[in-house]
Amino acid sequence: MNKYGLLSALMVLISATVFLILRGPNADLSLAITILGILSVLGIVFAVISKKWLSGIIGLLTNGAVLIFAFFLLLAKGIGG
Numbered sequence: 001m002n003k004y005g006l007l008s009a010l011m012v013l014i015s016a017t018v019f020l021i022l023r024g025p026n027a028d029l030s031l032a033i034t035i036l037g038i039l040s041v042l043g044i045v046f047a048v049i050s051k052k053w054l055s056g057i058i059g060l061l062t063n064g065a066v067l068i069f070a071f072f073l074l075l076a077k078g079i080g081g
Contacts, residue, residue, distance in 0.1 A: 004046045005055025011043030012062045029077050036070040 001009075015036050022032045040063045047059025 001055045002050055002052055004050040005052055005059060008043045008046040008050060008055065008059030008063060011039045011046065012059075012066060015039045015043075015063075015066045029073065033070050033073050033077070036066055036073070040064070040067040040070060 018035050018039070019032065022028070022035070043059060043063035043066070047056045047063060050056045050059065
């Protein structure tokens with residue numbers, strides 16, 4: 001793995017940490033969605049920039065999963081009011 005592949009994996013770890021810190025009944029859902037979305041897009045960009053196939057695929061899949069999770073949070077926020 002090169003440095004961009006490691007940065008892509010680091011974005012996933014930071015996203016998981018941010019989610020665990022910002023959860024709870026009084027959590028600001030808009031802030032969490034924004035942070036998760038930005039971190040996952042950055043992770044996808046780092047995965048695409050990476051020249052290694054393995055780190056690129058792993059980065060795209062994991063950051064894509066975080067982005068889908070952020071989308072579902074946005075959808076739940078819209079349904080919940």
